[in-house]
Amino acid sequence: xxxxxxxxxxxxxxxxxxxxxxxxxxxxxxxxxxxxxxxxxxxxxxxxxxxxxxxxxxxxxxxxxxxxxxxxxxxxxxxxxxxxxxxxxxxxxxxxxxxxxxxxxxxxxxxxxxxxxxxxxxxxxxxxxxxxxxxxxxxxxxxxxxxxxxxxxxxxxxxxxxxxxxxxxxxxxxxxxxxxxxxxxxxxxxxxxxxxxx
Numbered sequence: 001x002x003x004x005x006x007x008x009x010x011x012x013x014x015x016x017x018x019x020x021x022x023x024x025x026x027x028x029x030x031x032x033x034x035x036x037x038x039x040x041x042x043x044x045x046x047x048x049x050x051x052x053x054x055x056x057x058x059x060x061x062x063x064x065x066x067x068x069x070x071x072x073x074x075x076x077x078x079x080x081x082x083x084x085x086x087x088x089x090x091x092x093x094x095x096x097x098x099x100x101x102x103x104x105x106x107x108x109x110x111x112x113x114x115x116x117x118x119x120x121x122x123x124x125x126x127x128x129x130x131x132x133x134x135x136x137x138x139x140x141x142x143x144x145x146x147x148x149x150x151x152x153x154x155x156x157x158x159x160x161x162x163x164x165x166x167x168x169x170x171x172x173x174x175x176x177x178x179x180x181x182x183x184x185x186x187x188x189x190x191x192x193x194x195x196x197x198x
Contacts, residue, residue: 001070001072002072002076003032003035003072003076003077003079004075004076004077005031005032005077007077008077010031010032011029011030011031011047011049012029012030012031012077012078012079013027013028013029013077013078013079014027014028014029014030014044014046014078014079014081015027015078015079015080015081016028016044016065016081016083016089017080017081017082017083018082018083018084018085018102019068019069019082019083019084020084020107020108020111021102021103021107021108022107022110023095023096023100023102023103024096024098025065025083025085025089025095025096025097025102026089026090026096026097027097028044028046028057029046029047029049030045030046030047030079031047033047033054034046034047034054035070035079037054037056038067038070038081039067039070041056042066042067043056043057043058043064043065043066043067044056044057044064044065044066044067044081044083045057057089058086058087061087061088061091062086062087063085063086063087063088063089064085064086065081065083065084065085065086065089066083066084066085066086067081067082067083068082068083068084069081069082070082085102089102109171109175109185110185112172112175113175113179113184113185115129116129116175116176116179117179119133120133120179129176132173132176133176133180137180137181140173140176140177140180141177143173143176144170144173144174144177147166147169147170147173148170150166150169150170151163151166151167151169151170153166154166
């Protein structure tokens with residue numbers, strides 16, 4: 001990974017993004033040493049322009065940013081760092097430096113798709129998800145049908161907790177079925193977008 005540190009006096013902007021929610025958490029700056037320390041320790045470290053020194057996020061608050069991935073942009077002068085925060089990121093106590101709540105929301109489904117793919121290809125780990133894939137398309141399709149019927153039954157009653165739990169079961173098995181057929185939610189979204197445009 002080649003990075004151009006020359007454009008801004010040895011510094012590059014580092015955009016910090018939550019690896020799971022994809023929410024932008026903060027913006028900092030790194031020099032070569034800060035990047036090296038980040039990679040070596042797994043804790044995101046910056047260069048403070050005001051104090052002219054290195055600082056590791058969380059060294060005083062305990063709210064570290066644990067490194068998960070680093071990408072460099074097309075001009076090689078800006079970093080996108082995906083990290084896992086252990087608490088509020090902003091010094092004011094908010095989840096992000098824009099006072100936004102860092103929650104998963106619908107974006108969690110993309111993360112869940114990744115987990116499903118990992119479980120599918122896992123050889124060491126035994127899990128419910130892996131057992132579904134091992135049983136094949138017929139079993140997976142059957143489970144989707146069963147969960148759909150259970151959701152319809154709960155929809156006719158007044159127990160909201162049971163209804164949302166059955167809806168979650170259906171969604172999970174639907175994602176497994178999509179994966180088994182070689183598709184993802186993004187493929188389904190494209191179909192819906194095309195229909196919406198008509």
